Amino acid sequence: xxxxxxxxxxxxxxxxxxxxxxxxxxxxxxxxxxxxxxxxxxxxxxxxxxxxxxxxxxxxxxxxxxxxxxxxxxxxxxxxxxxxxxxxxxxxxxxxxxxxxxxxxxxxxxxxxxxxxxxxxxxxxxxxxxxxxxxxxxxxxxxxxxxxxxxxxxxxxxxxxxxxxxxxxxxxxxxxxxxxxxxxxxxxxxxxxxxxxxxxxxxxxxxxxxxxxxxxxxxxxxxxxxxxxxxxxxxxxxxxxxx
Numbered sequence: 001x002x003x004x005x006x007x008x009x010x011x012x013x014x015x016x017x018x019x020x021x022x023x024x025x026x027x028x029x030x031x032x033x034x035x036x037x038x039x040x041x042x043x044x045x046x047x048x049x050x051x052x053x054x055x056x057x058x059x060x061x062x063x064x065x066x067x068x069x070x071x072x073x074x075x076x077x078x079x080x081x082x083x084x085x086x087x088x089x090x091x092x093x094x095x096x097x098x099x100x101x102x103x104x105x106x107x108x109x110x111x112x113x114x115x116x117x118x119x120x121x122x123x124x125x126x127x128x129x130x131x132x133x134x135x136x137x138x139x140x141x142x143x144x145x146x147x148x149x150x151x152x153x154x155x156x157x158x159x160x161x162x163x164x165x166x167x168x169x170x171x172x173x174x175x176x177x178x179x180x181x182x183x184x185x186x187x188x189x190x191x192x193x194x195x196x197x198x199x200x201x202x203x204x205x206x207x208x209x210x211x212x213x214x215x216x217x218x219x220x221x222x223x224x225x226x227x228x229x230x231x232x233x234x235x236x237x238x239x240x241x242x243x
Contacts, residue, residue: 007228009181011055012048013203015195016041018187018211025211031075036213038079042087047217048128049094051224055129055177059195063103063137077111080134084114088121095127101173102136129177136173138197145171174199182227186212204230 016037023033041058048056061076068076091098098118107115115134148171152158169175180196180203188209192200206223208215 008051008053008224009204009227011057011178011180011182012053012224013057013059013180013183013196013200014044015059015183015185015193016212016215017185017189017193019213021187022211022213030072033213034076034079038083040213040215041083043216044220045091045096045128045130046094047220048130049096050217051221053128055131055180057101057131057133057174057177057180057196059136059193060132060134061102061136062133062194063135063140064194066106066135077108080111081114084118088118091118091130092122092125095125096122096130097125097127098122099129099131099176100134101131101141102134103140104135106135131174131177133195136195138192138194141173142198169198172198179203181232182206182223184208184223186210186215202232204232 019033019037020030021033022036023030026032041060044058045056060080065076066073088098098121100115100119104112104115145168149158149163149168153160169179174196179199179201183192183196183200183203184206185192186208188207190207192205196203204227206226208219208223210219
């Protein structure tokens with residue numbers, strides 16, 4: 001894209017919010033909003049590939065979403081199946097490497113198989129690292145990492161005094177990815193909702209009023225332009241203040 005900003009984040013993460021409100025505004029059932037949301041995923045991923053992003057993580061289904069009505073959960077699972085069945089060949093052909101982070105033990109067997117197949121088929125790709133946070137909760141992720149380190153210390157395989165933030169991060173689901181530079185949330189809500197809590201320590205946060213089904217190429221490009229204009233200091237002073 002000729003209009004892409006000079007400074008691209010290495011890792012963009014998106015909380016895809018607003019499907020239900022999008023449908024309600026149009027007097028449609030909530031499932032219609034989720035269907036439109038899948039179309040927004042498709043357009044956003046294609047745009048990310050064209051722009052040349054290295055890493056894109058999408059919050060697809062949270063561990064708290066199991067609390068929703070069974071019919072809605074079933075519809076969401078059905079859409080996940082349809083997306084993977086319809087788009088996987090294109091994603092692989094475009095060079096995307098697919099990862100799914102989250103708790104894999106609660107999903108249906110066929111979805112678990114789709115996840116493993118997608119990761120296996122795309123493992124050698126060198127293009128966009130496309131990660132879906134699916135049945136994911138950051139607090140659960142952090143607790144799991146803590147348990148792993150605690151077991152290692154209990155068994156004498158680890159000196160607790162050697163635990164550093166870097167070591168802890170290596171036990172998270174995202175250990176193979178750089179920390180997100182930019183986290184986008186659609187729908188106007190201004191919270192992280194248990195998404196990448198550890199990893200977002202120095203991420204730039206961008207909250208957009210647009211509902212997720214209305215997000216696409218233009219909105220992603222504008223978000224990247226906003227990111228390029230921000231000054232990231234990571235706790236230090238900027239050059240002007242130092243001078």
